Every structure is written in C-alpha cells, then in structure tokens.
Amino acid sequence: MSLATEHHEADAPIVLEKVAVRSWKAPIAFGIFTVIAILMFVVWHREGDATFRLSNDNDFIQLPTVVLSSVATGIVVTILLAAITGLSAYLATQARKVPLWLIALFGVLFMVGFLSWAAAGKALPISGLLVGSVALSVPLIFGALGGVITERVGVVNVAIEGQLLAGAFVSAFVASITGNAVVGLLAAMVAGVLVSFVLAAFSIKYLVDQVIVGVVLNVLVTGLTSFLYSQVLSKNEALFNAPVKFPRINIPILSEIPLIGPALFRQTIIVYLMYIAVVVVFFCLFYTRWGLRLRAVGEHPQAADTVGINVNRTRFWNVSLAGAIVGLGGAYFTLGSGLAFNKEMTAGAGYIALAAVIFGRWDPLKATLAALLFGFTQNLQFALSAIGSPVPSQFMLMLPYVVTIFAVAGLVGVSRGPAASGKPYVKG
Numbered sequence: 001m002s003l004a005t006e007h008h009e010a011d012a013p014i015v016l017e018k019v020a021v022r023s024w025k026a027p028i029a030f031g032i033f034t035v036i037a038i039l040m041f042v043v044w045h046r047e048g049d050a051t052f053r054l055s056n057d058n059d060f061i062q063l064p065t066v067v068l069s070s071v072a073t074g075i076v077v078t079i080l081l082a083a084i085t086g087l088s089a090y091l092a093t094q095a096r097k098v099p100l101w102l103i104a105l106f107g108v109l110f111m112v113g114f115l116s117w118a119a120a121g122k123a124l125p126i127s128g129l130l131v132g133s134v135a136l137s138v139p140l141i142f143g144a145l146g147g148v149i150t151e152r153v154g155v156v157n158v159a160i161e162g163q164l165l166a167g168a169f170v171s172a173f174v175a176s177i178t179g180n181a182v183v184g185l186l187a188a189m190v191a192g193v194l195v196s197f198v199l200a201a202f203s204i205k206y207l208v209d210q211v212i213v214g215v216v217l218n219v220l221v222t223g224l225t226s227f228l229y230s231q232v233l234s235k236n237e238a239l240f241n242a243p244v245k246f247p248r249i250n251i252p253i254l255s256e257i258p259l260i261g262p263a264l265f266r267q268t269i270i271v272y273l274m275y276i277a278v279v280v281v282f283f284c285l286f287y288t289r290w291g292l293r294l295r296a297v298g299e300h301p302q303a304a305d306t307v308g309i310n311v312n313r314t315r316f317w318n319v320s321l322a323g324a325i326v327g328l329g330g331a332y333f334t335l336g337s338g339l340a341f342n343k344e345m346t347a348g349a350g351y352i353a354l355a356a357v358i359f360g361r362w363d364p365l366k367a368t369l370a371a372l373l374f375g376f377t378q379n380l381q382f383a384l385s386a387i388g389s390p391v392p393s394q395f396m397l398m399l400p401y402v403v404t405i406f407a408v409a410g411l412v413g414v415s416r417g418p419a420a421s422g423k424p425y426v427k428g
Contacts (some may be wrong), residue, residue: 002134003099004110004285005006006119011284013313015191020171022029022092022093022095023092023097024089024092025397026088026092026098026103027085027088027089027092028113030081030084030085030088030106031085031401032268033081033106033110034078034082034085034143037074037077037081037110037113038078039073040113040114040117040201041073041075041077041113041117042074042075042078042118043351045070045074045117045119046070046071046120046121047070047166048070048120049067049068049070049082049120049121049123050067050068050069050070050073050115050116050117050118050119050120050121050122050124050140050213051066051113051119051122051123051124052065052066052067052068052069052123052124052126053064053065053121053124053126053127054066054121054126054127054258054259054316055126055127055258055259055286055404056127056262057229059256059258059261059262060256061256061258063258065294067369068116069116069300070116070117070120070121070345070360073112073113073116073117074113074116074117074327075243076228077109077110077112077113077116077132078113079108079425080109080141080191081106081110081113083107084102084105084106085204088102088103089325094312095295097139099236113249114192118378118384118389118391119384119387119389122337122387122388122389123387124387125383126259126382127259127262127263128383129261129379129383130259130260130262130263130376131263132379132382132383133263133264133372133375133376133378133379133380134264134267134271134372134374134375134381135337135379136204136272137162137273137371137372137374137375137376138270138329138332138336139164139329139330139332139333139346139354139369139376140326140329140349140353140356140371140374140375141278141353141355141356141368141371141372142277142325142326142330142332142353143160143164143273143324143326143327143329143349143350143352143353143354143356143371144147144353144354144356144357144364144367144368144370145195145278145281145322145325145368146160146163146307146323146329146353146370147160147321147322147324147326147354147356147357147367148281148285148357148360148362148363148364148367149281149285149294149318149321149325150196150296150318150319151298151362151417151418151421152294152298152362152418152421153294153297153314153315153318153319154283154297154298154301154311154315154418154420154422154423154425155198155199155200155203155210155315155319155422156203156210156214156352156421156422157166157196157214157319157322157354157423158210158217158218158334159195159196159210159213159214159216159217159350160220160326160351160353161218161221161222161346161348161349161350161351162195162214162217162218162220162221162222162350162427163191163192163195163221163323163326163327163330163331163350164192164227164326164330164333164346164349164350165197165218165221165222165328165344165345165346165350166188166192166194166195166221166327167188167189167191167192167226167327167328167329167330167331168188168193168330168333168334168341169225169229169291169335169343170184170187170188170190170191170327170329170330170339171184171185171187171191171243171327171330171331171334171335171336171341172233172241172243172341173187173232173233173240173241173341174187174188174337175243175244175334175335176239176240176241176243176244177185177239177240178278179244180244180285181243181245181246181335184243184244184314184331184335185270185328185335186330188327188330188331188335189324189325189327189328189331190324190327191253191327191330192324192325192326192327192328193320193323193364194322195217195221195322195323195324195415196319196322196323196324196326197214197320197323198217199214199217199319199381200315200316200319200320202310203424204316205312206320207424207426210400210422210424211377211422219220219351222344225341225343226343227259229241229341229342229343230343233341237340241340242340242390243334243335243338243339243340243341244335245268245335245336245337245338246268246269246270246335247268247338248266248267249266249267249269249272250265250266250267251265251421255368256322256408267284268335268336269279270296270331270335271336273328274328276344277325277328278364278365278368279323281364282363282365283366290403293309293314294314294318295418297309297314297315297352297420297421298419298420298421299418299420300420301305301420301423301425305425305427308366311425311427312425312427315425325362326350326353329349329353330346332346340381349364350400352371352374352378352401353371353400355370356368356371356372356374357370358417359373359411361416362417362418377399378397381397391427
C-alpha cells in the first residue's frame with residue numbers, strides 16, 4: 001500500500017453508525033390498560049344500554065340521543081385497544097416512536113368503553129358533563145399558565161395553591177364590601193402578586209430552596225385565610241362574604257353550537273379572559289422578544305447574563321406576572337361561581353395545576369389541554385355518582401395524578417423542564 005493511499009485513508013471522515021433506540025414505555029402502558037379493559041369490559045361486563053344525551057332541552061339545535069350496548073361496545077373497544085397495543089409494540093421493535101395521535105386515539109377509545117360500562121342501564125348527559133368540566137378547569141388553566149411562566153423563567157412554583165386561595169379570599173372580601181365584582185377581580189390579581197412576591201424574594205434574592213418556600217407559602221396562606229374567615233368573614237357574612245357574581249354572557253351564534261356552545265360560549269367574563277390569556281401567553285412566550293428573554297433566563301441564565309439580560313430582575317417580574325394570572329383563577333371560585341368563600345375551598349387545585357404544567361411539558365397550549373383533561377376527570381366523578389355508577393369516586397380523584405405519572409415516565413415523550421428551573425442564579 002502506497003503512502004498516498006495510507007494518507008487518503010487517514011484523512012477519510014469517520015462515519016458513526018446510528019444506534020437504534022427502542023422504547024417500550026408506550027406498549028407496556030397500552031398493555032396494562034388493555035388488560036384492564038379486558039377485565040372491566042369483557043370479564044366483568046355490565047348488562048344494559050348506555051344512553052348519552054348530547055343536547056339539553058333548551059338548545060336551539062337538537063342532537064339525537066346515542067344509545068350503545070355496554071357489552072358490545074366493550075368488546076369492540078377492547079379489540080381496538082389490543083390492536084393499537086400490537087401496533088405500538090411493532091413500532092417499538094422497529095425503533096420508531098409511537099405517534100401522539102395514536103396515544104390520543106387509545107385514550108379516547110378507552111374512555112368510550114369506560115363510559116359505556118359505567119353508564120350501563122343509565123342516561124349520561126354529555127352536554128352537562130362538558131359544561132361542568134370547563135367550570136372545574138378554569139382555575140386549573142389559570143394556575144397552569146402561571147406555572148408555565150414561572151418555571152420557564154427558572155423558578156419552581158409550588159405555591160400555585162396559595163396564590164389561588166389568596167385570590168379566592170381577597171376577591172370574595174373586596175367584592176362583598178364594595179359590591180363590585182370588577183374591583184374584586186383586580187384585588188384577586190393583587191393578592192396573587194403579593195404571594196408570588198414573597199416566593200420571588202426568598203427564592204431569588206435570599207436563595208432559599210424554591211420548593212420549600214412554595215410549600216411554606218401554601219401552608220401560610222391556608223392558615224391565614226382560615227383564621228380571617230373564622231374571625232372576620234363568618235362574623236358578618238352578609239357584609240364580608242357575599243360576593244357579587246359575574247353574569248353569564250352568551251356569545252351569539254357560537255353559543256348555539258351543539259355540545260361545545262353551552263360549554264365554551266355561555267360563560268362569565270373570567271372564562272373569556274382565560275381564552276385571551278391562553279392565546280396571549282402562548283404567542284408572547286414563543287414569538288416575542290419578552291418570551292425569548294424569559295426562556296433564555298430559564299434555560300441558560302449565565303449566557304443570558306452575558307448578553308446583557310438582568311437574570312434576577314427578569315425572574316422577579318415574571319414570577320409576579322404569573323401570580324397575577326393565577327389570582328384570576330382564584331377569583332373564579334367566588335366571583336365566577338357565585339359561592340361564598342370557605343376554608344380551603346381550592347381543595348388542592350394548585351397541585352393539579354402544577355401537574356398540568358408537567359403533563360403539558362411546560363407549553364401553554366398543552367398545559368391548557370392537560371388542565372381540561374383533569375377538569376373532565378374531576379367532573380366525571382360527580383356525573384357518575386349522580387347516575388349511581390359503581391365506580392368509586394376515589395378512583396376518579398386519583399386519575400389526574402396517575403396520568404401525570406405516566407406523562408413523567410415518558411409515555412407522551414421525554415418530559416424535561418427548563419434546564420435552570422429551580423436553580424438560583426448568583427452573578428459571578
């Protein structure tokens with residue numbers, strides 16, 4: 001072999017073979033739910049037809065009632081679930097990723113089979129189920145939006161529960177003494193900012209562990225609002241705890257759309273503000289200079305500092321902005337639903353909102369969809385209890401957290417938060 005040939009071979013580029021990565025997470029998860037479907041829908045099937053009412057009596061457009069045989073629907077759904085499980089296993093052997101639409105289809109099919117099984121011999125109002133789901137999702141969506149902003153900027157926000165509770169308390173108190181729901185709504189935003197201000201001060205300036213600060217704030221706000229409720233609000237509820245409810249506003253034409261019209265377009269101003277907030281946060285986060293700076297601070301604060309961005313100031317003001325958004329969600333408990341404030345009335349909604357942030361992979365739109373899913377599962381327990389379904393309510397309560405565990409485990413892709421989230425930045 002000549003020296004020229006040896007020199008040419010030495011200079012030849014090194015080609016690395018592509019390593020095939022086979023992930024069996026989705027097929028295993030599908031297999032577990034398929035086994036559950038076989039046991040519930042086939043082995044322990046329930047006789048009778050499940051009736052699904054798609055319209056209310058006062059709807060302008062009436063949809064026909066759907067009647068499904070519980071046994072037949074369960075068998076067909078189980079076969080389809082098994083087929084999807086087999087397909088996902090084949091994709092795994094070929095080192096191919098299971099597409100998100102296939103995961104969504106699996107979930108929809110399982111839910112159809114579950115509802116047919118749970119509502120056997122009963123009638124389930126789907127329109128009312130959707131209306132209640134949206135109502136329960138509103139504070140979760142506001143909380144999730146605030147959580148996305150906070151964590152994207154690099155601060156772990158476990159204090160969403162406290163911000164929601166503070167917003168609910170202050171909105172009820174201020175709206176009651178002023179008789180003005182708008183003033184109460186603005187006060188709720190201020191309350192959320194104050195709680196987030198404490199979170200920002202301790203976690204950003206004094207470098208206290210962010211998770212610990214969030215947990216302490218939740219306990220502090222819970223204790224403080226409970227004390228003030230007992231000592232102030234309950235002493236004279238007519239004066240201090242009779243909040244004015246926002247009226248419902250029906251959007252012409254849109255409110256008459258079957259199924260989604262009553263759920264989405266016969267709502268209060270708080271819900272319509274939520275629609276605007278979702279769009280604005282998504283657009284600004286990914287298509288504006290503000291969003292670019294925010295994400296840079298949350299991913300690589302040292303690089304952001306190098307190009308002249310004040311990291312801690314950016315974090316501080318965005319955490320405060322997130323608190324204002326979450327405060328709006330707290331106001332929905334009182335001003336949106338027309339309920340008087342009660343002790344711990346948020347009932348863990350902040351933690352579910354945090355789960356929606358993780359499930360939504362720190363994306364505003366995906367976190368909103370996750371919050372809607374969690375609201376649906378929460379409302380489903382009430383609907384099933386009303387028709388006398390044998391499904392334990394505790395199972396439906398734990399379902400959002402089970403779904404989150406699967407999401408974090410990688411069923412819907414790698415769930416990785418912002419690189420600098422939870423890490424205080426000290427300028428060198």
